[in-house]
Amino acid sequence: MDVRTLAWTHILINDVLFFIHDIKNDGTKTIEKNSFLMFVADWVGGDDPDDYPYVDLQTSTTFLTDNNRIGAEAFGTNPVGVASLKYIETPGNQVNGIDDDGDADEHPELIAQIFGTADSLIPHFTIDDFTSRFLRPGDKIVLIEPETYNRVITVYPAGGGTVQSLGKNYLLPAEGITVSEDTLANGFDEDLDGLIDEKATLHLYHINEITMQSNPVRYINYLSFEPGAIIKRGFLTSGENADWNYQNVAPMIDESRDDGFDNDNDWDSFLDDNGLDGLRGSGDFGEGDGKPTSGAGTEFPGEASIDKTDVSETDLIGITSAFQIQDGIINFNTAPDKGMWDVLMYPGKINLVRQVGEFQTYVASGFFPLLPGQRQRMAISVSISAGGNSQDADVQSVIKKQLEATKAYNADYQFAQAPLQVSLTAVPGDGKVTLYWDDAAEGSFDRYIDRIGGNGADFEGYRIYRVTDAAFLDAKVITDAYGVQTLLKPIAQFDLSDGITGLHPVDINGVKYYLGNDNGLKHQFVDTNVVNGQRYFYAVTAYDFGYETAGFAPSETPIQVSVATDGTISYGRNVAVVRPSESAAGYLPPEVVSFIHTAGGASGTIGFDIVDPTKIKNDNEYELTFKDTTFKVNNKDVVKTLSFSLKNVTTSEFLLEDDKRIVPGDEIPLTEGFRLSLNNVQDVTLNRSKTGWNNTNIYAFDFETFTYLIIKGVENPSDYKIIFGEVGIATSKDTSLAGTRFPAKQVNFKIINTTQNKDVEFVFSEREGNDGKLSIDSTGKTDAIFFIERDKSGKKVFTWQFKLNRTGNLVGKNNPQAGDTATIFLNKPFLSYDTYNFVMKSSKISAERGKDELKDIRVVPNPYIAAASWEPRNTYTSGRGPREIHFINLPSKCTIRIFNVSGSLVKKIDHESSYENGTAIWDVLSDEKFEIAYGVYVYHVEAPGIGEKTGTFAIIK
Secondary structure, three states: OEEEEEEOOOOOOOOEEEEEEEEEOOOOOOEEEEEEEEEEEOOHHHOHHHEEEEEEOOOOEEEEEEOOOOOOHHHOOOOOOEEEEEEEEOOEOOOOOEOOOOOHHHOHHHHOOOOOOHHHHOOEOOHHHHOOEEEOOOOEEEEEOOOOOOEEEEEOOOOOEEEEEOOEEEEEOOOOEEEOOOOOOOOOOOOOOOOOOOOHHHHHOEEEOOOOEEEOOEEOOHHHOOOOOEEOOOEOOEOOOOOOOOOOEOOOOOOOOOOOOOOOOOOOHHHHOOOOOOOOOOOOOOOOOOOOOEOOOOOOOEOOOOHHHOHHHOOEOOOOEEEEEEOOOOOOOOOOHHHHHHHHOOOOOEEOOOOOOOEEEEEEEEEEEEOOOOEEEEEEEEEEEOOOOOHHHHHHHHHHHHHHHHHHHHOOOOOOOOOOOOOEEEEEEOOEEEEEEOOHHHHOOOHHHHHOOOOOOOEEEEEEEEEOOOOOOOOOOEEOOOOOEEEOOOOEEEEOOOOOOOEEEEEEOOEEEEOOOOOOOOOEEEEOOOOOOOOEEEEEEEEEOOEHHHOEOOOEOOOOEEEOOOOOEEEOOOEEEEOOOOOOOOEEOOEEEEEEEEEOOOOOEEEEEEOOHHHOOOOEEEEEEEEEEEEEEOOEEEEEEEEEEEEEOOOOEEEEEEEOOOOOOOOOOOEOOEEEEEEOOOOOEEOOOOOEEOOOOEOEEEEEEOEEOOEEOOEOOOOEEEEEOOOOOEEOOOEEEOOEEEOOOEEOEEEEEOOOOEEOEEEEEOOOOOOOOOOEOOOOOEOEEEEEEEOOOOOEEEEEEEEEEOOOOOOOOEOOOOOOEEEEOEEOOOOOOOEEEEEEEOOEEOHHHHHHHHHHOEEEOOOEEOOOOOOOOOOOOOOOOOOOEEEEOOOOEEEEEEEEOOOOEEEEEEEEOOOOOOOEEEOOEOOOOOEOOOEEEEEEEEEOOOEEEEEEEEEEO
């Protein structure tokens, strides 16, 4: 037998545990009669005389309560709550010809597909089916083959005789015989109608838990077939070679999780066609073949919604017996097996006393056959509730939770799933804690929500919680309408900017979940509302936006923390335990050194945030490069940043490659302890503060994108110098534009692209004069220069145009002469020819600075009066619990000696920590592990290579 435990974090079901007991027949023989027994021993509230357990057979639920709600000493004044165990999955009987769980009528679409009339082939039980009937020669009877459970339709032998069904001989007298079934549960067909162990209490008065109504179930009417027919188990068509299809197979009658058939026809080729291992993308057998792949008979789960993974394909027989027996009457070590079988596991026996006292509860489900290689399951859901105003309120609370548990069971143990957990790292600092985490949750997909019609890609944001107790009770302050603490209050929340904001419309007992305010996602948070020396528990949870149509409030990832009796803490990956503190004496933090714009002329700036000093790699060099692309904007080509890459040159490893987070405000992933930020320029514009003449007595100029009739130039993001000399310093290019010729001409200027360090070709449009000199006349008629450069493809294109203008104060202004230079600076985005190089320095200790800071060493609290605020909760049931005194501002490596006033050594502490932590914690015990006496103590700190410090502190009890 295997046992699995399942749990969900959704608020509707997070107080429920599922225990699935799975038993397999590893033998080669069929075991005809089996029964599952569940034994429940309660001890509610830690005081057994006033326990009040009871069983509700209609809902298959055991309730464990304390009659007066007063518990043992550990409960204090808190009222004792309620626990419940619901038997949500019982073994199935896929051979008795009966719809044991009554689910055939839930599938009218399957009933409509069968050959024949449903009321004739699969009628509902009536009271007449449970009365005795007289058989005589010539009447139809049904015999069942023992290994295959095939039904053979025959007739009562003329003159009587012996027939065999399920390996048992039946003597049929010549004069006839009266037969009946509803008397003995023995795994045989005693009335020869092809049905095994039909029983009125189970099948005529079957309780539908959802509607709480009693309705008869359907069965296969084998007597409707003609003599000579052979009907396979679960079929409605005769013939041992009948195909498995929805025309031949009885709809949800004798369904099985081992037959390789999708009995309820709920397999979805889009969602479920994932192969034998059930994992999408693995390429396993059956993946993508367009038909269900069952895991029956293998160690693999198979695809969803068939056999192993589809609980509705079990023809559940339900609870068949229940007892409450006073504690001590049955001893499992001495009671004979046959006595246990006959008294507790035989179907149809009910004895529930329902009274206060220490009673043990026994619930059984049987009989059912177990074929070779077949598995059967017994599953319970356990729910607890406390804090209600009354016991009835707690009972109603667990009932609601168990209804949600039933939904999860009916969905093949699926429920609304929280996003995936993130991996959280906490970095302690001086008066702060920095948290950072990954984005694993953002790719979550909720198959359950998708299957019921919602959006499976429902990730919505992150919440951050901070507490000082491992149970996160500090944060559980949001109560429901009944005053029960229900939700945790975050210290920060980051909400995906998608328009989904505010309170979710689905409430949880009157309280609604806050979805955020579209403030955008972040993966880092700095908490400055902390006290040095205090231990904090942080959790970062991911949440989704729920599914209003189906009544689901948002789901949130779990917070898992466990504290052992010795104080050892274990926790999930989205939880961090951290203690902020002063850094070690002489501490020098990490820094960026030798930052160089190696190539290019981008105008943007690069920012650095050292998030995790412990991850900084000393003397590692990094290189930052970019890619760009060209967009068409207003009929002109505009160059923009496309992506960037970050490489650790020292290790030759790309940390980020072709990353497109280039817009200001984009959060760039953390790399080797630091995070970049790019303050990029979005548009190429003229930097007017840096652009101008080297001489103030020259006419102003216009520098614009080239435009000539309908021809638009490319905004080449470069800086330029136009240097003036004598005519002949350069020659313009012979060009025609729209039928106008601009001949080559020697001119008095040349153009240099200073970003790319190359000369620029140009066309000279000389409208004022004919001397090859750039000029403007008194009427404003001016010459113009048209820049020609190569685009990204290498093709020559027009880019910019330059001309003089007569604006502003013209007194003393002249045309440019030899020796004049126009410098043109553009605001440019990061482009493919931009390269930055920088080196990181890790943290270190300065001995000289450490000597100066020895004076800052202190003991806190001083004096120590009975307790300190940061001391952890006592995990023992008695005694004082742990104490803590902190030595702060210590060198990273030192020895602390503590003496009493008489000079005796009480405690020696060898302290060695990271550079970022200058705190040592003393448990106020001597070297011999004894509690020290109250009084004044002297401490001596010795730090090799740095120095020594002495001081005193007091202990007051």
